[in-house]
Amino acid sequence: MPKVVDKAAKKSEIVNAAMKVFAQKGFANTKMSDIARAAKIGKGTIYEYFHNKNDIFEHGFLSLMELWETNIAKRIFRITDPEEKLKAIFYSFLDFFEGDHSEIIDVMLDFWAEAIRQKDEQRLRVINLEKIYQDFREIIIAVLKEGIRIGRFKPMNTFMVASLLIGMTDGLMLQWIMNKDLIDIKEAYRCLIEEVLSGIYMK
Amino acid sequence: MPKVVDKAAKKSEIVNAAMKVFAQKGFANTKMSDIARAAKIGKGTIYEYFHNKNDIFEHGFLSLMELWETNIAKRIFRITDPEEKLKAIFYSFLDFFEGDHSEIIDVMLDFWAEAIRQKDEQRLRVINLEKIYQDFREIIIAVLKEGIRIGRFKPMNTFMVASLLIGMTDGLMLQWIMNKDLIDIKEAYRCLIEEVLSGIYMK
């Protein structure tokens, strides 16, 4: 009888180890041997679970996205009030930063850069960033429209405002990554929600 | 009699060519031969003007920043009204996107990713993104404070709001890079200035 191994568990162990290294060194500068060392396995073992370095990268991205979607869904599915829903959506981001995913966030830029580069390629395109933005935009647009309908939000270009709000969280993250001591991410979100959002409220 | 060459001019020609290739392929995937071909010179000639690939990258970043600073300064140095000043600052970004620098913007993510990676290294650190954010934040904070002082803006956490506003332009750019047809960048800035900023105005 050969050794029995939880393939799925080991796979995600490797992904996690890889993500940490990616975050530290960047995707291009990370060697397979770095990942192997971080995961405390042999170089060749990685190839039992992944086709190549890109494959690991993509799995990492996907697992990050799943985590994120689950989180959003959990936060907002019960809320009906548009204002509260909007707040909940932005607070769901905080969960990421406050959880122990902060290291993972560091590699987001590499994901972004790679995704943008892949944007015109028909091939695999596992990292379909455009689709992700689209999905997220639609969620926010729906909330904004509902708010406008019931007279809680001012009339506005919902598509643009949604894009700007999403942009704000992304851009905030960038600055936070740069210097985590400088930006109090919790306070930043409070400020976003309490002070900036007020621009879209009626009156 | 040796050929007389405008060293500086040729240097910036090479940087410009390199930036285009970086934008298309990303820094790591760009070969020196790609740059040489794009600049219509020999591979070896690049080394007459730059120490190595990183050197080109850094010069590219710096020239981008200079362009940007010049632009902002030109836009706002004469304006005194805080609201107008704020608008002018954001409109100055548009100049980038509307000018023929749009291709160059594509490489920004690589700059960001690399800058973030270098953030802890004492060494070279030509790309001091933190410093750049700092500078930009201070400009905006000054405007916000002046606006609050004269009663045009609501009291607020100026540091955070400044960070959020900067973040919004960065994040917007990300989405615009992804799909330039989807996002009307001009309209987006109009929306930012007219609809979102109103959240900070008094009444």
Added chain:
Amino acid sequence: MPKVVDKAAKKSEIVNAAMKVFAQKGFANTKMSDIARAAKIGKGTIYEYFHNKNDIFEHGFLSLMELWETNIAKRIFRITDPEEKLKAIFYSFLDFFEGDHSEIIDVMLDFWAEAIRQKDEQRLRVINLEKIYQDFREIIIAVLKEGIRIGRFKPMNTFMVASLLIGMTDGLMLQWIMNKDLIDIKEAYRCLIEEVLSGIYMK
């Protein structure tokens, strides 16, 4: 109570499976895992029966040779007439091609190539192709000499003619492997025996 296994039977099962894969992919391109899959056993199990990949190869070659020798012997041991004996020898080759060993034949070239490469090495040299040719040549030379003695064959350089006849069957096989539809191997041997051999007959 340990499982009782017919070691020898399993060993030859593995060899047979391996030969099929060798024939398809060539020795160098065949992975141990390919052999394991073909033999429907685990990769590690192979090593219970063979030292390494080379070992399998050599066993395959040897079993092929045994088959061949048995076949020749069975065909000719009763015949005394030189002409008939010669015909019988060549017909014995047909048995190979007409049997279900045709797949195995495909790997002969790899054996040849490897054997030739080993020809100068003192080491292992399990595949002693030179010896095999020598043996075969001697059988044919004996027949030719007997034929000459009793006046059925013309006087000739028996060594050379034997070598040429052996070469003809080898070379024929090469062409047949290339395109089995093009060459009717049965007709080819008939032609060899009836038309070409006549060159050595008296009259």
Added chain:
Amino acid sequence: MPKVVDKAAKKSEIVNAAMKVFAQKGFANTKMSDIARAAKIGKGTIYEYFHNKNDIFEHGFLSLMELWETNIAKRIFRITDPEEKLKAIFYSFLDFFEGDHSEIIDVMLDFWAEAIRQKDEQRLRVINLEKIYQDFREIIIAVLKEGIRIGRFKPMNTFMVASLLIGMTDGLMLQWIMNKDLIDIKEAYRCLIEEVLSGIYMK
């Protein structure tokens, strides 16, 4: 001005060096560094002239075939008598063995093995052995038919006899490669031409 190099000449230098190594070690066992050392250049330089190891192999094969075709053509284009033409064709092989290509011949088996393996693949198939046999067969068939027409050769299955004759030279070569001292290749061809061919002559 960069160094001026005769690219074509260097390319064939590399091929020649590679062929020698292939002959000694076999294609699969030859490392790129072996070729580099043999050609007295750096490992990377090889890739300035060839795409990969296979590419070198194929160029080697092609140059061998060109040499061979040139040789045959030179030998026979003026001869009209079928018997003499046939002899000339076989003597043209001798030129190879007597020239300094004997080392190159050693790698033929690798070509064959590889060609046979590629026989079903649609892809590149630079080494189209089937086509080569076809061409050669047609040349011989034409000679045989002409000989029969003018009553110099017996009626026969020209396709099969041609295949057998080609096979004989191939098979002879195999044995000669095995032990060059044992087989006097010159005498072998004389014997082929004088003794075996006589089987097809009228009377």
Added chain:
DNA sequence: GATGAATGAGGATTCATTCAT
């Protein structure tokens, strides 16, 4: 006995950089 998960030595290939011309 059987297995396949784990391994790391080995080798093909890439590409920044050097340097002779």
Added chain:
DNA sequence: AATGAATGAATCCTCATTCAT
């Protein structure tokens, strides 16, 4: 000053073999 031929360090990936279960 300009060039591109030459290079080899660096790195991805393969796969025969080992060994714990």
